[in-house]
Amino acid sequence: MPKRILYQTDHELLVLEVKTIIQKIHIKNEVEFNNYLSNDSKTPIYWLVDTVKEEYQMTVLPHVLGKDRNDLIRYKKKRLFQETSYSYAVVQDREQQGRKDDQVLFIALSDPEFLQPWLNLILAYKVPLVGIYSVPLLSQQLFTQLPKTAYTLLITDTQPTHSHPGSIRQSFFRKQKLQFSRLIPLHVSEPEEHANYLLKQITTTQHFLENNRLLPENETLSIIILTSIDKCKACEIVNSNTVNLNINLIDSRILANKFNINNSDLSLQNFIATIFVRGRQVNHYAKLADRTYLIHRRGRLVMYFIASLILIGTIITAGFFVQDAIKINTKGQNFLTKANNLQVELQQLRTKELPNLPFRSELIVSIVDVGLRLQAKHISPKAALVKFSNVLNLHQRLSLNKLEWEVANSPNEAFNSNIKEFTESDFQPKKYFIEGIRVYGEIADFTNYKDVLHIFKKFVQDLKQYWQVKVLQQPYNPNSKLQGRSAETKAPFIIEIFIPHNYPHASD
Amino acid sequence: MRQIDWSALFTGLIALILSIVIGISIVIGGQQYYQASKKWYKKQQMNFLALNEERFRLQDALDVFDNLYYDRLQHFTKSGFFVQEPNLITDKRLEMYEEIDRLFNVKLADLLFINKSSYEILEQNLYPIPKFLATDPQFKTYQTQIHFKLALLHEGDLFKLLQRIEFHNHKFTGLLNLQSCKLSGSNKKINTNNISTPYLNADCIWVWYLSTI
Numbered sequence: 208m209p210k211r212i213l214y215q216t217d218h219e220l221l222v223l224e225v226k227t228i229i230q231k232i233h234i235k236n237e238v239e240f241n242n243y244l245s246n247d248s249k250t251p252i253y254w255l256v257d258t259v260k261e262e263y264q265m266t267v268l269p270h271v272l273g274k275d276r277n278d279l280i281r282y283k284k285k286r287l288f289q290e291t292s293y294s295y296a297v298v299q300d301r302e303q304q305g306r307k308d309d310q311v312l313f314i315a316l317s318d319p320e321f322l323q324p325w326l327n328l329i330l331a332y333k334v335p336l337v338g339i340y341s342v343p344l345l346s347q348q349l350f351t352q353l354p355k356t357a358y359t360l361l362i363t364d365t366q367p368t369h370s371h372p373g374s375i376r377q378s379f380f381r382k383q384k385l386q387f388s389r390l391i392p393l394h395v396s397e398p399e400e401h402a403n404y405l406l407k408q409i410t411t412t413q414h415f416l417e418n419n420r421l422l423p424e425n426e427t428l429s430i431i432i433l434t435s436i437d438k439c440k441a442c443e444i445v446n447s448n449t450v451n452l453n454i455n456l457i458d459s460r461i462l463a464n465k466f467n468i469n470n471s472d473l474s475l476q477n478f479i480a481t482i483f484v485r486g487r488q489v490n491h492y493a494k495l496a497d498r499t500y501l502i503h504r505r506g507r508l509v510m511y512f513i514a515s516l517i518l519i520g521t522i523i524t525a526g527f528f529v530q531d532a533i534k535i536n537t538k539g540q541n542f543l544t545k546a547n548n549l550q551v552e553l554q555q556l557r558t559k560e561l562p563n564l565p566f567r568s569e570l571i572v573s574i575v576d577v578g579l580r581l582q583a584k585h586i587s588p589k590a591a592l593v594k595f596s597n598v599l600n601l602h603q604r605l606s607l608n609k610l611e612w613e614v615a616n617s618p619n620e621a622f623n624s625n626i627k628e629f630t631e632s633d634f635q636p637k638k639y640f641i642e643g644i645r646v647y648g649e650i651a652d653f654t655n656y657k658d659v660l661h662i663f664k665k666f667v668q669d670l671k672q673y674w675q676v677k678v679l680q681q682p683y684n685p686n687s688k689l690q691g692r693s694a695e696t697k698a699p700f701i702i703e704i705f706i707p708h709n710y711p712h713a714s715d
Numbered sequence: 716m717r718q719i720d721w722s723a724l725f726t727g728l729i730a731l732i733l734s735i736v737i738g739i740s741i742v743i744g745g746q747q748y749y750q751a752s753k754k755w756y757k758k759q760q761m762n763f764l765a766l767n768e769e770r771f772r773l774q775d776a777l778d779v780f781d782n783l784y785y786d787r788l789q790h791f792t793k794s795g796f797f798v799q800e801p802n803l804i805t806d807k808r809l810e811m812y813e814e815i816d817r818l819f820n821v822k823l824a825d826l827l828f829i830n831k832s833s834y835e836i837l838e839q840n841l842y843p844i845p846k847f848l849a850t851d852p853q854f855k856t857y858q859t860q861i862h863f864k865l866a867l868l869h870e871g872d873l874f875k876l877l878q879r880i881e882f883h884n885h886k887f888t889g890l891l892n893l894q895s896c897k898l899s900g901s902n903k904k905i906n907t908n909n910i911s912t913p914y915l916n917a918d919c920i921w922v923w924y925l926s927t928i
Contacts, residue, residue: 333720333722333723499720500720500723503719503720503723503724504723506724506727507723507724507726507727508727509727510724510727510728510730510731511727511730513731513734514727514730514731514733514734514735515734517731517734517735517738518734518737518738518741520738521737521738521739521741521742522738522741524741524742524745525741525742525744525745525746526745527745528742528745528746528748528749529745529748529749531749531752532745532748532749532751532752532753533752535749535752535753535755535756536752536755536756538756539752539755539756539758539759539760540759542756542759542760542762542763543759543763545763546759546762546763546766549763549766549767549770550766552770553766553769553770553773556770556773556774556777557773559773559777564776564785565788566788566928567851568772568775568776568778568784569775569850569851570851570853570854570928571784571785571788572775572784572850572851573848573850573851573854574788574791574796574797574854574926575784575787575788575791576848576850577842577844577848577850577854577856577926578787578791578796578797578890578926579787580848581796581842581856581890581892581924582796582890584892584894585890585891585892585893586892586893587877587878587881587893588877588893588896589874589877589878592870592874607900608899608900609897609898609899609900610897610898610899611895611896611897611898612895612896612897612898613894613895613896614892614893614894614895616845636845636847637845637847
């Protein structure tokens with residue numbers, strides 16, 4: 208995502224528009240900045256400050272967390288930097304011995320007035336200001352690709368411009384954490400002069416660090432000079448001839464390759480801007496009031512997001528309605544098609560000559576169906592009884608005690624029997640009804656039960672020639688209990704005869 | 716902290732308001748389209764059902780005519796099985812009672828041992844029409860059981876009796892069906908010289924049917 212960076216030094220203001228490449232715009236004065244912002248007041252600004260007017264204080268604070276730490280840092284900042292409200296604190300390390308206090312770096316812009324003209328314009332154009340950042344503190348991140356030593360002095364230089372000479376920044380790091388930084392103007396341009404001047408300034412800074420106990424005694428200060436190849440060579444020669452410091456010279460182009468910077472501009476601005484856009488940075492100096500339009504922008508984005516959600520939600524909801532409506536329309540279309548077909552059918556039906564019926568057709572059908580079924584049951588027992596009598600005449604040894612005749616809807620209903628022997632598949636009550644005969648009889652004057660069984664079996668066989676016969680009680684059951692010589696001379700039996708009759712249809 | 720600068724939030728607010736307005740419009744539009752579709756669907760459905768009903772009515776009328784239902788209806792109306800006026804049911808029942816009484820005491824008297832025979836007409840109730848017939852809900856059929864306890868000389872007289880009742884059947888409005896008969900001997904030894912005593916008892920049930928709306 209493209210970012211817009213303001214890179215401010217004591218002498219110039221640069222706008223770095225970081226897209227696939229970094230585009231530099233030099234802002235000479237407020238009028239130019241005004242014109243620039245008037246063209247684009249929407250893109251958020253990240254403001255990087257590289258100035259001599261920055262103070263550094265390393266101190267230790269008791270190791271507390273949360274609100275206590277915040278309160279403590281706030282109190283300490285007020286004590287250290289009474290003149291400015293642009294200050295920042297970062298916990299760099301923790302002591303390994305004693306109380307194990309936190310080692311905190313406090314930094315501040317000692318003269319924030321130099322920000323004000325630009326800040327006024329930023330606020331006037333309501334440009335979202337993401338933060339104001341300290342370049343020395345950001346330069347910590349160069350150590351991802353630099354040699355790591357306990358105490359390091361990182362030297363970077365900036366190119367001179369047409370109006371101002373270059374400068375040298377010396378930043379002191381302990382375990383790759385910034386402790387101190389100073390910016391020195393650079394008035395020389397020849398590599399050898401540059402090397403002499405540089406080494407002199409390094410020696411001065413080293414003494415300063417030792418005097419202020421930032422660099423412990425007997426500790427080696429590792430010096431990394433990030434510069435161009437020609438200056439590297441000059442430094443090497445001067446160092447070996449005179450000073451003999453522990454210097455590690457790094458060609459800017461090599462470091463640029465390590466950071467995948469494909470740009471001919473190997474200035475510090477370019478390194479810092481590249482590192483800056485690749486990571487997520489915490490604001491150092493900007494106050495809430497300075498960032499008011501960033502908060503407004505975020506509010507605006509939240510509103511856009513909510514608006515998008517509302518639109519998406521409502522479109523989906525409406526989509527469901529439309530989907531259901533389409534389904535209903537399809538069904539309706541089916542009805543319409545069917546109705547059109549029916550219209551054709553009805554036109555044909557209407558042309559036919561229809562009788563003038565006295566009742567609704569359903570009622571007529573009901574009357575006729577029920578009437579036919581009841582009329583069908585109007586039968587006389589004479590035919591069945593005469594036939595039964597004829598069979599009985601063939602069996603003189605049998606006599607009847609009682610005979611029941613009944614008309615019923617099904618065999619199950621006949622004679623009030625609850626025996627559900629017939630299922631719907633055996634007997635279809637829609638088509639048939641039953642004429643039933645139940646006979647209670649006996650065989651008398653028999654000599655033995657074998658004879659009884661023979662007579663009864665023959666009688667049932669004769670009946671089965673005509674009808675379906677069910678034996679409810681055998682005259683004698685050899686499987687039942689047998690005892691002695693029975694004095695019984697009668698062998699009673701019960702049989703049922705079912706004669707199915709079918710119902711006629713109205714059209715029959 | 717500065718005051719809220721509404722002008723900086725203006726576009727966001729406009730977007731939010733517009734999205735709400737557009738969103739509500741879209742939902743209402745969708746919902747109205749759905750309601751309109753539903754209304755149109757119901758209209759088409761009602762139209763179809765009305766046409767279908769008319770088709771069935773016409774078809775049924777044709778079927779009734781084609782399947783001789785109409786002729787059968789005339790027959791059942793003429794025979795008195797179907798009474799159009801429910802109020803007439805009571806009158807018909809009284810007529811039936813009179814006919815039964817005449818039948819029992821006059822037409823069948825010579826076949827019965829009248830002092831040992833009796834009849835009983837039970838209360839009228841609804842005939843349970845089988846569900847599979849799916850008759851018109853307004854259509855009702857009533858049934859009345861008539862219980863005959865008959866003392867007869869022999870089974871030949873029973874057949875004669877049944878035949879006479881059959882001959883007399885046309886006198887009854889509605890349908891009169893013999894439903895059941897229980898025959899039993901009188902436990903007396905049959906003496907062909909003694910015909911003054913019944914040798915056969917018959918408990919028979921006739922059912923009288925009448926229908927109306």
